[in-house]
Amino acid sequence: MKGKSEKKQDSICRDVREQHSSAKRRNPRGVSTSDLIVSAYIGTNADVFPKILSLHVPTGVIIADVTYGKGIFWKNIQKDNYNLKSSDIKSGIDCRHLPYENDSIDCVVLDPPYMEGLYRRSGTQLAGSGTYSSFRSTYSNGEHTENNGEIKYHKAVINFYLEAGKEAFRVLKQKGIFIVKCQDEVSINVQNLTHVELINAYRTMGFYTKDIFIVVSVSKPSVSRILKQQHARKNHSYFLVMIKTNGKNPRRIIN
Numbered sequence: 001m002k003g004k005s006e007k008k009q010d011s012i013c014r015d016v017r018e019q020h021s022s023a024k025r026r027n028p029r030g031v032s033t034s035d036l037i038v039s040a041y042i043g044t045n046a047d048v049f050p051k052i053l054s055l056h057v058p059t060g061v062i063i064a065d066v067t068y069g070k071g072i073f074w075k076n077i078q079k080d081n082y083n084l085k086s087s088d089i090k091s092g093i094d095c096r097h098l099p100y101e102n103d104s105i106d107c108v109v110l111d112p113p114y115m116e117g118l119y120r121r122s123g124t125q126l127a128g129s130g131t132y133s134s135f136r137s138t139y140s141n142g143e144h145t146e147n148n149g150e151i152k153y154h155k156a157v158i159n160f161y162l163e164a165g166k167e168a169f170r171v172l173k174q175k176g177i178f179i180v181k182c183q184d185e186v187s188i189n190v191q192n193l194t195h196v197e198l199i200n201a202y203r204t205m206g207f208y209t210k211d212i213f214i215v216v217s218v219s220k221p222s223v224s225r226i227l228k229q230q231h232a233r234k235n236h237s238y239f240l241v242m243i244k245t246n247g248k249n250p251r252r253i254i255n
């Protein structure tokens, strides 16, 4: 058991270490550059994802992409730079029940279906049916996404992200990185800022939001029939970069 003065000494040492590490970020020996990774890009997920990895995830570590889908995120990445464990419900692994030990993974990537229509129970009510079926097969498992009983609409989306977040927290090592792709949505004519809801809910689990990236779509959205537009059509989505902190002050835990 440490005494009062020993604890104070520890705290001073931590502060000195912090000052030292922040001094290292801008060092007289560093170079001036405008070649920086920025927080918003017009482009695709495949353009932005490599920038996120290069800034936040060291090579050689274990990354579990738990909603791997068609692997579009990885299109522009040298995969053997990482120990990549790819899984998806299509290959029989539910991201809410991962086959990994506690505290065993350095980085989890989560990109589940983000539209409430993809969580409805009846197959005939799924968003992306008919001419949108290829959209649906990319953004969901082509069927509906299982959720707990009566939770509906946007709540079902959030519920799914939270269950997957709890599982990510379990398998991540301390200071592990959780990369979450999401998009806000208007559901039953109500605006839902999904990224804000997730940041707040994940914080209560012990995740610190270290960074946020905005991807602005290159393609121009259009609709075939509209009476009066009520909300700005979403043409952007987010990557959240969260760190598992166990609720500790992030300034004390992040290098």
Ligand SMILES: C[S@@+](CC[C@H](N)C(=O)[O-])C[C@H]1O[C@@H](n2cnc3c(N)ncnc32)[C@H](O)[C@@H]1O
Pocket: 066, 067, 068, 069, 070, 071, 072, 073, 074, 087, 088, 089, 090, 093, 094, 095, 096, 111, 112, 113, 114, 138, 139, 140, 141, 142, 145, 146
């Ligand atoms: C938006 S897509 C992911 C696209 C992927 N990031 C890519 O680069 O191709 C959503 C994925 O979540 C998967 N999915 C849906 N429910 C799931 C679950 N319970 N567990 C794991 N994957 C799930 C779908 O099969 C689909 O591949």
